[in-house]
Amino acid sequence: MLRLGGKQMCRQGAWVLPRVSCLPCSRNILQTATRKMTQQRSPVDFTTSIRKDPKEKDKITALGWFLLLIPATTFGLGCWQVKRKIWKEQLIKDLHEQLNVKPVDLPENLNDLSHMEYRLVNVRGRFLHDKEMRMGPRSLIRPDGGETQGGLFSQRDAGNGYLIVTPFQLSDRDDIVLINRGWVSRKHVDPESRTLAQDQSEVELTAVVRQGESRPQFTPDHKGVNMYLYRDLPRMCAATGAAPVFLDAIYDPQGIRNGPIGGQTRITLRNDHMSYLVTWFSLSAATSFLWYRQIVKRLPF
Incomplete structure (x- = not known):
C-alpha cells in the first residue's frame, strides 16, 4: 500500500488521483465568462416597446385646442373695443351737436x-x-x-x-x-x-x-x-x-370787458378705446404666434 501525502491512494486495486481545488483560478474563469456574456448582450431599447404612429405624434391634443381660447378671446375683446370706440365717438358727436340745437x-x-x-x-x-x-x-x-x-x-x-x-x-x-x-x-x-x-x-x-x-x-x-x-x-x-x-x-360776444367769458362747457367723456383695442389685438397676435410655435410646430425656445 502506497501512501502519498499521508493519505491512502489505492482503493479496490485502482489508483485514484487526489482532487485538487484551486479557488482563485475558478473565480477568474467565472468573471471572464460573465464579462464576455455581458459584452455580447445588446442593450434593451425600451422606447421600442410601445410603437407610436407618426400621425398621432403630430396630432393636437385637447389641451392644445383649449389653449387656443386665449388668442381667440383677446381677438374678440379687440373687436368689442372697436364697436365701443365707434359708439363713444358718435355719442360725443351727438353731445356737441346738442350745443347748437335751438x-x-x-x-x-x-x-x-x-x-x-x-x-x-x-x-x-x-x-x-x-x-x-x-x-x-x-x-x-x-x-x-x-x-x-x-x-x-x-x-x-x-x-x-x-x-x-x-x-x-x-x-x-x-x-x-x-x-x-x-x-x-x-x-x-x-x-x-x-x-x-x-x-x-x-x-x-x-x-x-x-x-x-x-x-x-x-x-x-x-x-x-x-x-x-x-x-x-x-x-x-x-x-x-x-x-x-x-x-x-354760453359765450356772449357782447360780453363786458374783464367780465366772465361764457362758453366754458367741456364734453367730459373718456374715450380710451383706441388704447384698449391696440392692447387686445397685440395680445391676440402674440398668443397666436406662441400657440402656433408650441402646439402646431412644437419648436422649443
Whole structure:
C-alpha cells in the first residue's frame, strides 16, 4: 500500500488521483465568462416597446385646442373695443351737436333736467352776486373751441384762471339755480376788479344743462367757503340755498370787458378705446404666434 501525502491512494486495486481545488483560478474563469456574456448582450431599447404612429405624434391634443381660447378671446375683446370706440365717438358727436340745437324753456319740474344734460335752455332772472363762488383753477376755452394752456409766466394771466359760479334767482318762480357765468383771469377774480360785470338788473340768457361731479381721485378738499375744485352740487347748494341745478352760460360776444367769458362747457367723456383695442389685438397676435410655435410646430425656445 502506497501512501502519498499521508493519505491512502489505492482503493479496490485502482489508483485514484487526489482532487485538487484551486479557488482563485475558478473565480477568474467565472468573471471572464460573465464579462464576455455581458459584452455580447445588446442593450434593451425600451422606447421600442410601445410603437407610436407618426400621425398621432403630430396630432393636437385637447389641451392644445383649449389653449387656443386665449388668442381667440383677446381677438374678440379687440373687436368689442372697436364697436365701443365707434359708439363713444358718435355719442360725443351727438353731445356737441346738442350745443347748437335751438334752446328750450326751463321746464316747470326742475327734476326733468337730470335727463337733459348738454341741452340748451333759456332762463330769466337776476344774479345774487353777494353769494358768488369760484371754481378752479381752470384754463380758458376760447370761442373757437381751443383751450389755452397756462403755466408759463408770460401766459399766467391769459391762460390760467377761475370759473365764476353765481346763484340765479328765477323771475317766474321762487327757485334759485346755479349758473357758471364763465372764466376770468387770476387778476380779475375779485369782484371789485370787474364791477361793470356785476349787474343787479334782471337778465335773460341761454345756458347749458350740466350735472354734478363726484370727487376725482387724489383731489384734495375744497380750499375755502367760496372756493371749489369741482362741481360739488350738494355743498354748493347747501351754502347758497339753491336747487340742485347747474347751468353753463354760453359765450356772449357782447360780453363786458374783464367780465366772465361764457362758453366754458367741456364734453367730459373718456374715450380710451383706441388704447384698449391696440392692447387686445397685440395680445391676440402674440398668443397666436406662441400657440402656433408650441402646439402646431412644437419648436422649443
